[in-house]
Amino acid sequence: MAYLEIKNLTFQYAGSDRPVLKEVSLSIEKGEFVLISGATGSGKSTLLKLLKPQLTPAGKQTGSIYLNNEEITALPEHFSASKIGYVMQNPENQIVTDGVWPELAFGLENIGIPTAEIKSRIAEMANFLGIQELLEFKTSELSGGQKQLLNLASVLVMKPDILILDEPTTQLDPIASQNFVDILVRLNREMGVTILLVEHSVESVFALVDKLIILDHGQLIFEDAPRAISTEIKKNRSDLGRFIVSLPSAVQIFLGSGLKDECPVTVIEGKRFLARHFSADMVLQEQQTSPIKKKTTISIQLKNCWFRYEKNSRDILAGVDFEVYEGEIFSLVGGNGTGKTTLLKTIAGIYDCYRGKISILNQSIKKNKETIGYLPQEPQMLFIKDSVLEDYKHYLESKKMNETKQMERIKSVVTLLDLNEVMQQHPLDLSGGECQRAALGKLLLTDFNILLLDEPTKGVDNYGKKQLIKIVKELSKQGKTILVVTHDLDFAAELSDRCGLFFQNKVLTTAKPKIFFSHHTFYTTAASRISRDNFHALVTTEQVIEACQAVKGVV
Numbered sequence: 001m002a003y004l005e006i007k008n009l010t011f012q013y014a015g016s017d018r019p020v021l022k023e024v025s026l027s028i029e030k031g032e033f034v035l036i037s038g039a040t041g042s043g044k045s046t047l048l049k050l051l052k053p054q055l056t057p058a059g060k061q062t063g064s065i066y067l068n069n070e071e072i073t074a075l076p077e078h079f080s081a082s083k084i085g086y087v088m089q090n091p092e093n094q095i096v097t098d099g100v101w102p103e104l105a106f107g108l109e110n111i112g113i114p115t116a117e118i119k120s121r122i123a124e125m126a127n128f129l130g131i132q133e134l135l136e137f138k139t140s141e142l143s144g145g146q147k148q149l150l151n152l153a154s155v156l157v158m159k160p161d162i163l164i165l166d167e168p169t170t171q172l173d174p175i176a177s178q179n180f181v182d183i184l185v186r187l188n189r190e191m192g193v194t195i196l197l198v199e200h201s202v203e204s205v206f207a208l209v210d211k212l213i214i215l216d217h218g219q220l221i222f223e224d225a226p227r228a229i230s231t232e233i234k235k236n237r238s239d240l241g242r243f244i245v246s247l248p249s250a251v252q253i254f255l256g257s258g259l260k261d262e263c264p265v266t267v268i269e270g271k272r273f274l275a276r277h278f279s280a281d282m283v284l285q286e287q288q289t290s291p292i293k294k295k296t297t298i299s300i301q302l303k304n305c306w307f308r309y310e311k312n313s314r315d316i317l318a319g320v321d322f323e324v325y326e327g328e329i330f331s332l333v334g335g336n337g338t339g340k341t342t343l344l345k346t347i348a349g350i351y352d353c354y355r356g357k358i359s360i361l362n363q364s365i366k367k368n369k370e371t372i373g374y375l376p377q378e379p380q381m382l383f384i385k386d387s388v389l390e391d392y393k394h395y396l397e398s399k400k401m402n403e404t405k406q407m408e409r410i411k412s413v414v415t416l417l418d419l420n421e422v423m424q425q426h427p428l429d430l431s432g433g434e435c436q437r438a439a440l441g442k443l444l445l446t447d448f449n450i451l452l453l454d455e456p457t458k459g460v461d462n463y464g465k466k467q468l469i470k471i472v473k474e475l476s477k478q479g480k481t482i483l484v485v486t487h488d489l490d491f492a493a494e495l496s497d498r499c500g501l502f503f504q505n506k507v508l509t510t511a512k513p514k515i516f517f518s519h520h521t522f523y524t525t526a527a528s529r530i531s532r533d534n535f536h537a538l539v540t541t542e543q544v545i546e547a548c549q550a551v552k553g554v555v
Contacts, residue, residue: 001066001069002027002028002029003028003029003030003031003032003067003068003162003194004027004028004051004065004066004067004162004194004196005027005028005064005065005066006024006025006026006027006063006064006065006066007025007063007064007065007066008023008024008025008062008063008064009021009023009024009025009047009050009061009062009063009064009065010022010023010024010061010062010063011043011046011050011059011060011061011062012059012060012061013046013057013058013059013429014057014058014059014060015426016059016425016429019218020041020043020046020218021043021046021047021050021218022217022218022219023063023219024043024047024063024215024218024219024220025063025220026213026220026223028194028196028211029194030068030161030192030194031188031192031193031194032194032195032210032211033184033185033188033194033195033197033208033209033210033211034194034195034196034197034209034210034211034212034213035197035199035202035205035206035209035211035212035213035226036048036196036197036198036199036213036214036215037198037199037200037202037212037213037214037215037243037246037461038214038215038216038243038461039215039216039217039242039243039461039463039464040200040431040432040433040434040437040459040460040461040464041421041422041430041431041433041434042215042216042217042218043215043217043218044166044198044215044431045089045166045167045198045431045432047215048086048164048166048196048198050065051065051067051072051084051162051164051196052080052084052086052164053072053073053075053077053080053084054080054081055086067084067162068161078111081107081110081111081158082107082111082158082159082160083158083159083160083161083162084160084161084162084164085155085156085158085160085162085163085164086155086164086165086166087148087151087152087155087163087164087165087166087168088151088166088168089166089167089168089170089432089459090171090378091144091147091148091150091151091171092147092378094151094154095139095147095150095151097139098138098139098140099136099137099138099139100131100134100135100136100137100138100139100142100150101122101135101136103139103150103154104122104125104126104135104150104153104154104157105118105122106154107154107155107157107158108121108157108158111158121157121159122135122157125153125156125157126153128156129149129152129153129156129183131146131149131150131153134146134150142337143336143337144171144172144336144337145171145172145173145176145180145335145336145337146336146337148168148169148171148172148180149180151168152168152180152183156187160193161193161194162193162194162195162196163184163187163193163194163195163196164195164196165184165195165196165197165198166198167198167199167200167432167459168180168197169181169199169201170200170201170432170455170458170459171336171377171455171458171487172336172487173333173334173335173336173487174487174489174522174523175335175522176335176336177201177204177487178204181204181205181208184197184205185208197209200246200433200459200460200461200462201462201488202246202247202248203248203249203526206226206247206248206251206265206266207226207248207265207266209226210225211223211224211225211226212224212225212226212228212229214240214243216242216243221240222240226265227263227265229247229251230251230254230255230263231263233255234255242463243463245462245463245465245466246461246462246463248265248266248270248526249267249270249490249525249526249527249530249541249544250264250265250266250267250269250270250273250526250530251263251264251265252541252545253270253273253274253527253530253531253541253544253545253548254270254273256541256545256548256549257277257545257548257549258549259273259277259548261273261276261277267526267529267530270526270530271529271530271533274530274531274533274534274535274548275533275534277548278534278535278548278551279534280533280534296325297325297326297361298323298324298325298326298359298361298362299324299325299326299327299328299360299361299449299450299481300322300323300324300347300358300359300360300450300481300483301322301323301324301357301358301359301362302320302321302322302323302346302347302356302357302358302359303321303356303357303358303359304319304320304321304355304356304357305317305319305320305321305322305346305353305355305356305357305358306318306319306320306353306354306355306356307342307346307351307352307353307354308354315505316339316342316505317339317342317343317346317353317505317506318504318505318506319356319505319506320343320356320505320506320507321506321507322343322500322506322507324481324483325481326361326479326481327476327477327479327480327481328476328481328482328497328498329472329473329476329482329484329495329496329497329498330482330483330484330496330497330498330499330500331484331485331486331491331492331495331496331498331499331500332483332484332485332486332499332500332501332502332507333485333486333487333489333492333499333500333501333502333523334501334502334503334523335503338502338503338504338505339502339505340454340485340502341377341454341485343485343502343507344374344452344454344483344485345374346358347360347365347372347452347483348372348374348452349365349366349369349372350374360372360450361449368449368450371448371449371450372448372449372450372452373443373444373446373448373450373451373452374443374452374454375436375439375440375443375451375452375453375454375456376454377454377455377458379435379436379438379439379440380427380428380435380439382439382442383427383428383438383439383442385427386426387423387424387425387426387427388419388422388423388424388425388427388430388438388441389410389423389424391427391442392406392410392413392423392441392442392445393406393410395442395445395446396409396410396445399446409445410445413441413444413445414441416441416444416471417437417438417440417441417444417471418437418467419437419438419441422434422437422438431459432458432459432460433458433459433460433461433464434459435459436456436457436458436459436460437460437464437468440453440456440468440471448480449479449480449481450480450481450482450483451472451475451480451481451482451483452483453472453482453483453484453485453486454485455485455486455487455488456468456484456486457486457488457491465488465490465491469491469494469495472484472495473495476497484496489517489523489524489525490525490526490527490540490541492513493513493517493525493527493528493539493540494513494540494542496513497512498510498511498512498513498516499511499512499513499516499517500516501516501520501523513539513540514537514538514539515537517539518532518536518537518538518539524539525539525540525541526541527539527540527541527543527544530544531543531544531547535547
């Protein structure tokens with residue numbers, strides 16, 4: 001029997017009329033690094049929770065889970081608490097104390113580890129992860145990336161045999177995300193920790209794992225080495241079509257090009273693939289389209305805006321000058337803790353700048369507050385009722401809308417965002433991606449002129465992102481102004497009219513996506529890294545595929 005053995009596992013949440021997992025069987029050897037992928041709501045997070053007895057949700061379960069030849073539900077409490085490490089998607093949900101040192105000591109104290117050993121373990125882990133300077137910090141003072149590192153450290157000091165991570169990089173900027181993945185690789189390669197990682201964004205980890213598992217509607221549809229996926233897709237393209245857009249850019253470009261070669265899976269392999277088939281520095285003629293009317297009406301304007309949380313604390317915004325035009329989609333990227341979310345909250349009127357001016361359509365925020373819709377990083381905050389449908393109805397009732405118009409409006413949003421399956425569910429029972437879509441739906445119930453979206457792709461699979469891009473672009477065509485804060489550079493490159501980098505408390509380097517991403521080294525897309533030696537200023541996977549198809553056979 002394998003180290004982790006799952007046999008015919010089926011699970012149905014209490015109150016639900018459909019199983020979220022169906023007859024799942026898989027084997028994982030000790031020391032394997034396993035990536036679990038699949039569409040939003042496919043059962044990935046539920047599967048992980050069933051592997052940690054303390055997190056098992058209420059519902060009906062059949063089938064068996066064995067860890068090291070023992071049924072997981074029969075393991076002693078202290079063993080499963082310490083030896084099965086679990087890092088959640090949202091770092092805020094896992095932190096239980098107000099200080100970094102107490103947080104690291106909390107689990108060890110609960111299982112009775114002596115004080116001297118606690119100090120030794122914390123010191124060793126702080127050095128390994130490079131967080132020595134954070135030990136005296138309050139947890140409230142940490143950035144999102146630092147909080148996620150703290151969560152990982154608080155799990156690792158327990159010396160787990162198996163480490164389970166549910167989208168741990170979803171709130172991290174691209175550089176912090178890569179650093180986090182590098183740590184996981186070291187844990188696996190140098191310490192032999194068995195790792196199960198759920199991720200939608202697989203670019204940085206795909207080539208590093210031993211096994212790829214794909215779930216679809218609660219069923220296991222792929223279990224093999226990552227490189228085998230391209231062969232499987234060619235054989236069963238109709239079954240795996242939805243997952244092609246979730247694969248690394250190098251794999252997508254290879255599949256889309258139609259060229260015969262060995263499938264690349266990393267950026268460097270993708271660069272070599274293009275070099276073998278295409279000349280260097282090719283400039284493609286832009287396809288002629290009808291001229292786009294230049295946007296000139298300023299929708300959002302910030303002039304010399306300054307903000308700090310407390311009188312004697314540091315400035316989060318420092319002299320921000322920034323404009324977004326009516327009907328424009330503007331994406332703001334940058335590091336964790338730089339102030340991007342704070343910027344959105346000042347525009348939404350949640351915070352007030354102590355200096356400077358924010359104008360909405362050349363008027364004050366107070367006069368236009370009802371025209372602004374804000375989607376927070378934690379979309380659960382938008383819900384107050386026991387089901388999505390109840391919440392939507394309650395919200396529209398507060399807007400003095402009669403029942404007939406309520407249902408018409410709800411029906412249009414449900415159809416637009418494909419929310420049929422979640423309307424009767426409790427918002428807290430939804431997957432991360434489902435909750436994001438439901439929260440966006442709540443915003444769209446009201447005809448806001450300005451939408452502020454904070455990490456709208458968090459927990460959303462790549463197929464869902466494509467659908468979201470279509471929806472947001474349609475809203476832009478209707479004249480709505482959309483300002484997006486995101487760590488998802490591929491999403492920003494495909495979605496935006498303009499992008500900007502937030503650095504040192506202000507917005508820098510604003511440009512159209514092709515210019516913005518082709519001129520950056522780290523804040524850029526994998527497609528740009530792969531193609532920039534062969535094709536000029538291509539920044540999305542689709543653009544590179546189209547270029548390959550257009551000039552196929554040049555070399």
